Amino acid sequence: MGRIRAVFEDFGGQVLFAGETLAWAVRPPFRLELLLHQAAAIGVGSTFIVAVTGLFSGMVLALQGNYAMRQFGAEGYVGGFVAISLVRELGPVFTALMVTGRSGSAITTELGTMRVTEQIDAMESMAVNPVHYLVVPRVVAATLMMPILSVVFSAMGYLGGYLIGVYVSLIPPGPYLDHTKSMLDVPDMTHGLSKAVMFGAVVSLIATYRGYSASGGARGVGDATTQAVVWSSVAILVVDYLLTFISIG
Amino acid sequence: MIRISGLSKAFGDKEVLRGISLDVEEGTTFVVLGASGSGKTVLLKHVIGLLKPDAGTVHVDGMEISALSGRALTEARRVFGMVFQGAALFDSMTVFDNVAFPVRERERRIPHDELLARVIESLRVVDLGEDVLDEWPSQLSGGMRKRVSLARALVANPKIVLYDEPTTGLDPITTNSVDSMIDQAKHRRGVTSMVISHDIASAFRVADRLAVLYDGRIAAQGTPEEVRRSDDPYVQRFLSLWFEKQ
Numbered sequence: 214m215g216r217i218r219a220v221f222e223d224f225g226g227q228v229l230f231a232g233e234t235l236a237w238a239v240r241p242p243f244r245l246e247l248l249l250h251q252a253a254a255i256g257v258g259s260t261f262i263v264a265v266t267g268l269f270s271g272m273v274l275a276l277q278g279n280y281a282m283r284q285f286g287a288e289g290y291v292g293g294f295v296a297i298s299l300v301r302e303l304g305p306v307f308t309a310l311m312v313t314g315r316s317g318s319a320i321t322t323e324l325g326t327m328r329v330t331e332q333i334d335a336m337e338s339m340a341v342n343p344v345h346y347l348v349v350p351r352v353v354a355a356t357l358m359m360p361i362l363s364v365v366f367s368a369m370g371y372l373g374g375y376l377i378g379v380y381v382s383l384i385p386p387g388p389y390l391d392h393t394k395s396m397l398d399v400p401d402m403t404h405g406l407s408k409a410v411m412f413g414a415v416v417s418l419i420a421t422y423r424g425y426s427a428s429g430g431a432r433g434v435g436d437a438t439t440q441a442v443v444w445s446s447v448a449i450l451v452v453d454y455l456l457t458f459i460s461i462g
Numbered sequence: 463m464i465r466i467s468g469l470s471k472a473f474g475d476k477e478v479l480r481g482i483s484l485d486v487e488e489g490t491t492f493v494v495l496g497a498s499g500s501g502k503t504v505l506l507k508h509v510i511g512l513l514k515p516d517a518g519t520v521h522v523d524g525m526e527i528s529a530l531s532g533r534a535l536t537e538a539r540r541v542f543g544m545v546f547q548g549a550a551l552f553d554s555m556t557v558f559d560n561v562a563f564p565v566r567e568r569e570r571r572i573p574h575d576e577l578l579a580r581v582i583e584s585l586r587v588v589d590l591g592e593d594v595l596d597e598w599p600s601q602l603s604g605g606m607r608k609r610v611s612l613a614r615a616l617v618a619n620p621k622i623v624l625y626d627e628p629t630t631g632l633d634p635i636t637t638n639s640v641d642s643m644i645d646q647a648k649h650r651r652g653v654t655s656m657v658i659s660h661d662i663a664s665a666f667r668v669a670d671r672l673a674v675l676y677d678g679r680i681a682a683q684g685t686p687e688e689v690r691r692s693d694d695p696y697v698q699r700f701l702s703l704w705f706e707k708q
Binding site: 323336340342 | 507510512533536537538539540542543544546547548550551552553554563564567568570614618624
C-alpha cells in the first residue's frame with residue numbers, strides 16, 4: 214500500500230514539476246545562449262548515433278518487408294511500407310529511445326550531481342530559480358531537437374531501405390519510389406513530427422525531474438539515472454500508444 | 463535584520479528544530495554553535511527560504527521569508543550571499559564565471575570590463591589574484607574553493623552573508639584567514655553575517671553574539687562572554703574541552 218502511495222506521490226511530483234517548468238518557460242529573461250548550448254548537446258551530439266540507428270533500422274525494415282510481401286507478389290510496396298513505418302512510428306520512437314539513453318541519462322546525472330553537492334541550493338541562494346536556469350533550456354531544447362533528429366532517423370532509414378530493397382532484394386527502383394509517393398502523405402509526417410515533439414518534452418521532463426529531486430550522494434544519483442532511463446522508455450511507449458490511438462483509433 | 467521566532471521543523475518523526483527564537487542585529491556577526499546533527503544547517507536553510515518551517519516565522523530585512531514562495535521568494539533572496547560547507551562552486555564553470563554568476567544574473571547588460579573589475583575586486587577581498595580566473599573548481603584546493611565561494615557570495619554586495627561551516631576541514635592557517643575574511647566582510651562592507659559552525663575557536667574569534675544549539679533547542683545565547691559563563695550543563699560540557707586546551 215505504501216509503495217502504491219509512493220508511486221502516486223512521485224507521479225504527482227512529476228506533474229507539478231512539469232507545470233512549474235511550463236510556467237517558468239514563458240517568463241523572462243530568456244537565456245538564448247543556454248538554449249543553444251543544450252540544443253547542441255542534445256541535438257548535434259545525438260545526430261551521428263541517430264543516423265546510424267536509422268540507417269540499419271531502414272535496412273532491416275526493407276529485408277522484413279520484402280520477405281513478407283514477396284509471398285503476395287507485392288514487393289513494389291516495400292518502399293511505401295518502409296517510409297510509412299519510419300515516418301509514423303519507428304523514427305519518433307527509436308529516436309526518443311536513443312536520446313533517452315544518450316542525453317536523458319546525462320541530464321539526470323548532471324542535475325543530480327548538482328543537487329547532492331548543493332550547487333542547486335547555491336543557485337537558489339543567489340536569487341536564481343534553478344528550474345528557470347537549468348530545467349527550462351534543457352526541456353525546450355529537447356522538445357525542439359527531437360523532431361529534427363526524428364527526420365534524420367527517417368531519412369537515413371529510407372536511404373538504408375532503398376539500398377537494400379533496390380540493390381539486394383532487386384526491387385525495381387521505379388515502383389519502389391512510386392509506391393512511396395502514393396502511400397506516404399502529409400498527415401503521416403505531421404503525425405510523426407507531433408509524436409517526436411511530445412517525446413522530446415516527456416523525456417526531458419522525466420530526466421530533469423529525476424536529477425532535480427535526487428538525494429543520497431553518488432548512489433542516489435545513480436538510482437535517479439536508472440529511474441530516468443526506465444521511466445522515460447516506458448513513457449515513450451505509453452504516449453506512443455495514446456497518440457496513435459487518438460490518430461487512427 | 464534577521465528575526466527567527468518559535469521556529470520548529472521535523473523530518474518524519476525526527477524533530478530537528480524545536481521552537482528556536484533569535485535576533486541578528488544589522489552589521490553584526492552572529493554564530494550558531496552546535497555539534498554535528500544538532501540542526502544548524504537546517505536552521506540556516508530556513509533563513510534563506512530553502513526549507514519551510516512547520517511552525518514559527520523567519521523575518522529578514524522586514525520580509526517574512528518563511529511565508530514567501532515562487533518569484534517573490536526568489537526576489538527576496540537578493541539580500542543574501544551564502545557560503546556553503548562544500549563551497550558548492552558550479553563545477554561546469556571557471557572561477558571567473560562562478561564569481562561573475564550572481565552579477566550577470568542581476569545586471570544582464572553589464573559590460574564585460576566592468577564585470578571583470580568587480581570579479582577581480584571580490585577575489586582580492588579573499589586574497590586571491592587574477593591568476594585563478596581561468597581555473598576550474600576541480601583544480602583548486604579546499605581552502606581556495608572556500609575563498610572563491612566567499613568571493614561569489616560578496617560580489618553582488620549582499621546585505622547579509624550566511625556561512626555554513628566555513629572552516630570545516632581546513633588547516634589552522636586557512637581557518638584563521640577565513641575568520642579574517644568574515645571580519646573584513648563586516649568591517650569593509652558592513653554586511654550582517656550569520657555563521658553556522660562547530661569550530662569553537664573560530665566562533666569565539668568572529669562572533670559579536672552567539673547561540674549554542676543542542677537537541678533542536680537553543681541552550682545558551684548572548685555575547686561570547688555571556689555564553690562562556692552560561693550555567694547550562696550541555697554548554698559547559700561543549701565548551702570545556704576547548705577552554706581546557708586554552
